[in-house]
Amino acid sequence: MAIFADSSTRVVVQGITGRDGSFHTRQMVDYGTTVAAGVTPGKGGQKFDERIPVFDTVEEAVREEGATASVIYVPAAFAAAAICEAADSGVGLIVCISEGIPVLDMLRAARYVEDQGARLIGPNCPGMISPGQTKLGIIPGQIVQPGPVGVVSRSGTLTYEVVWALTREGLGQSSCIGIGGDPVIGTNFIDCLDAFEKDPQTEAIVLIGEIGGTDEQNAARYINESVSKPVVGFVAGQTAPPGRRMGHAGAIISGSSGTAEEKISTFKENGVEVAERPVDMPGLISKALNG
Amino acid sequence: MNIHEYQAKEVFRQHGIPVPPGQIATTPAEAEKIAEEIGTRVVVKAQVHAGGRGKAGGVKLAGTAAEARAAAEKILGMEIKGLTVEKVLVTPAEDISHEAYVGAIVDRSSGSIVLMVSPAGGIDIEEVAAKTPELIFKESVDPRYGLLAHQAARLGHKLYAGDPGRARQAANIIRKLYESMIDSGASLIEINPLITTGTGELKAIDAKMNIDDNELFRRQAIADLRDVASEAAEEVEARSQGLTYIKLDGNVGCCVNGAGLAMATMDLVKYYGGEPANFLDIGGSSSPEKVVTALRIITSDPAVKSILFNIFGGITRCDDVANGIVEATSGIELAVPITIRLTGTNEEEAVKILEGAGFSAMTDMDEAVQKAVQLAKN
Numbered sequence: 001m002a003i004f005a006d007s008s009t010r011v012v013v014q015g016i017t018g019r020d021g022s023f024h025t026r027q028m029v030d031y032g033t034t035v036a037a038g039v040t041p042g043k044g045g046q047k048f049d050e051r052i053p054v055f056d057t058v059e060e061a062v063r064e065e066g067a068t069a070s071v072i073y074v075p076a077a078f079a080a081a082a083i084c085e086a087a088d089s090g091v092g093l094i095v096c097i098s099e100g101i102p103v104l105d106m107l108r109a110a111r112y113v114e115d116q117g118a119r120l121i122g123p124n125c126p127g128m129i130s131p132g133q134t135k136l137g138i139i140p141g142q143i144v145q146p147g148p149v150g151v152v153s154r155s156g157t158l159t160y161e162v163v164w165a166l167t168r169e170g171l172g173q174s175s176c177i178g179i180g181g182d183p184v185i186g187t188n189f190i191d192c193l194d195a196f197e198k199d200p201q202t203e204a205i206v207l208i209g210e211i212g213g214t215d216e217q218n219a220a221r222y223i224n225e226s227v228s229k230p231v232v233g234f235v236a237g238q239t240a241p242p243g244r245r246m247g248h249a250g251a252i253i254s255g256s257s258g259t260a261e262e263k264i265s266t267f268k269e270n271g272v273e274v275a276e277r278p279v280d281m282p283g284l285i286s287k288a289l290n291g
Numbered sequence: 292m293n294i295h296e297y298q299a300k301e302v303f304r305q306h307g308i309p310v311p312p313g314q315i316a317t318t319p320a321e322a323e324k325i326a327e328e329i330g331t332r333v334v335v336k337a338q339v340h341a342g343g344r345g346k347a348g349g350v351k352l353a354g355t356a357a358e359a360r361a362a363a364e365k366i367l368g369m370e371i372k373g374l375t376v377e378k379v380l381v382t383p384a385e386d387i388s389h390e391a392y393v394g395a396i397v398d399r400s401s402g403s404i405v406l407m408v409s410p411a412g413g414i415d416i417e418e419v420a421a422k423t424p425e426l427i428f429k430e431s432v433d434p435r436y437g438l439l440a441h442q443a444a445r446l447g448h449k450l451y452a453g454d455p456g457r458a459r460q461a462a463n464i465i466r467k468l469y470e471s472m473i474d475s476g477a478s479l480i481e482i483n484p485l486i487t488t489g490t491g492e493l494k495a496i497d498a499k500m501n502i503d504d505n506e507l508f509r510r511q512a513i514a515d516l517r518d519v520a521s522e523a524a525e526e527v528e529a530r531s532q533g534l535t536y537i538k539l540d541g542n543v544g545c546c547v548n549g550a551g552l553a554m555a556t557m558d559l560v561k562y563y564g565g566e567p568a569n570f571l572d573i574g575g576s577s578s579p580e581k582v583v584t585a586l587r588i589i590t591s592d593p594a595v596k597s598i599l600f601n602i603f604g605g606i607t608r609c610d611d612v613a614n615g616i617v618e619a620t621s622g623i624e625l626a627v628p629i630t631i632r633l634t635g636t637n638e639e640e641a642v643k644i645l646e647g648a649g650f651s652a653m654t655d656m657d658e659a660v661q662k663a664v665q666l667a668k669n
Contacts, residue, residue, distance in 0.1 A: 111402065158549060181551070236558060247479050248416050249395065252394070277558075
């Protein structure tokens with residue numbers, strides 16, 4: 001088991017012939033992901049690496065090759081449109097790696113995905129990996145191993161750091177999900193916590209947050225109310241300066257400062273253990289698994 | 292990207308939001324001349340990308356042109372939250388009978404634009420929100436339909452209950468504010484305060500806009516509003532190379548790939564008793580040139596006593612970073628010690644490149660941070 005994607009997932013890569021798309025498609029194939037098709041408008045009919053059929057539209061990739069998930073590596077200016085196209089084509093899972101998408105475009109795209117009943121991970125994220133089964137995105141395959149720990153994170157390389165620390169201590173993962181750090185994203189912490197709670201392979205959960213917003217505080221309260229499995233948190237940015245914040249709207253709407261201190265204390269108030277350093281994570285997870 | 296008050300007011304003006312006239316001065320003499328032309332009492336306002344200008348003394352009332360000159364003399368060159376004031380806005384002093392707040396922001400938790408108004412506007416609006424949240428009124432905009440007329444009307448009536456004329460004026464301003472936000476690619480837009488004058492007119496006497504950086508590629512006119520002179524020089528240089536740099540007060544210079552890991556690295560520096568000199572994220576796909584720029588920026592800070600590289604290779608290739616370090620340091624003697632931690636993609640090639648140039652590399656983050664902190668103390 002795993003969450004969101006496993007060995008049965010058939011992937012279509014949007015932007016498969018681009019620089020990032022082609023590089024990471026090969027990495028995904030090497031890891032064992034079933035890349036059933038690619039999409040680059042105007043290049044329909046070609047084969048990628050003499051094997052993977054390329055289509056002009058996602059709809060064809062779904063119809064001809066039975067794609068069930070899409071991974072998007074298209075440039076920012078076209079990425080929101082690519083997300084909507086994927087959602088309209090019937091894939092249930094859309095992972096958008098592209099960064100730099102205008103937030104006003106994402107407001108519409110995220111709502112569109114929701115209306116189509118699909119799941120979006122990202123944008124501006126490293127994607128996800130279910131160790132030993134499949135990876136959709138750019139998380140390095142060599143740092144993970146199958147096991148009982150579910151990982152969800154807003155960050156990219158910090159996720160790798162924590163996952164690698166777990167793997168070195170023999171603590172494998174069920175799935176690792178990078179939800180992305182943009183203001184408007186699809187899948188959030190709570191969606192992942194809910195899925196890990198229901199996943200029989202997952203026995204403990206790592207949640208990696210950072211400063212800004214209130215997603216961690218909402219997650220902390222959700223854990224208290226609805227998650228029975230142990231969760232260990234980490235929050236980056238304890239030394240980040242308060243900054244030269246302009247405008248009041250952010251503080252008014254969230255009623256929060258979004259500081260690491262506030263997030264850490266909300267975790268603790270809700271019974272969630274917090275690792276002080278990334279390297280403390282494996283010890284706390286071991287304790288949770290054996291306790 | 293932040294734009295100045297006077298620039299945001301120009302956007303407002305183009306969209307038909309009532310704003311007072313005003314002009315920009317960069318010298319006290321210019322301020323005096325503008326005040327003379329205005330001919331009434333004026334306000335001299337620092338134009339700087341920092342909140343809390345008023346409380347820092349960056350906004351002054353002047354009764355005469357000579358007073359405007361004196362005010363500009365005090366404000367120009369003043370430092371507000373680390374930024375030097377280069378420009379002031381000289382604008383007529385308004386006759387204020389009431390202050391309201393009107394703002395809009397992209398709200399993460401609802402995934403929509405939320406408009407907010409309060410009849411209790413002014414500099415203490417955050418306190419109003421915290422202590423009397425019943426005085427804050429919100430409307431969430433469904434991105435499928437945009438702002439609907441009745442939503443703007445509802446907010447207008449909340450602002451000026453029992454005064455349908457002003458409520459209608461306000462609804463109009465709220466609609467135009469929303470249009471300004473969409474047309475400019477802003478993620479935050481604010482009028483605080485929206486005043487009622489003695490004669491019952493509404494005017495926006497302050498304006499804030501934060502533009503989504505991701506919009507700039509398709510909005511040249513907005514991108515041109517960037518005021519490079521008002522930003523820290525190192526931050527401007529970093530951005531031109533696709534790096535994100537923020538100067539801090541410590542002495543351990545940090546160079547990291549990824550914002551989350553960069554923050555976690557700074558936290559660790561502090562944990563082991565040091566102080567980070569900066570936040571620096573070299574981004575995803577690194578090239579040797581980026582590393583050269585990063586090192587130049589870090590070493591230009593005289594406070595830096597020790598440099599720490601922390602690279603977890605994913606898309607970023609460790610050998611690219613190693614080549615950048617070697618290139619940036621070839622032919623010059625580094626004045627401060629450098630500690631390099633790298634692991635992940637092409638780690639072995641990177642170690643060879645570094646060792647060939649006389650550097651050593653570590654793979655453990657905590658050990659590297661401890662070493663860099665220790666070296667900064669020597």
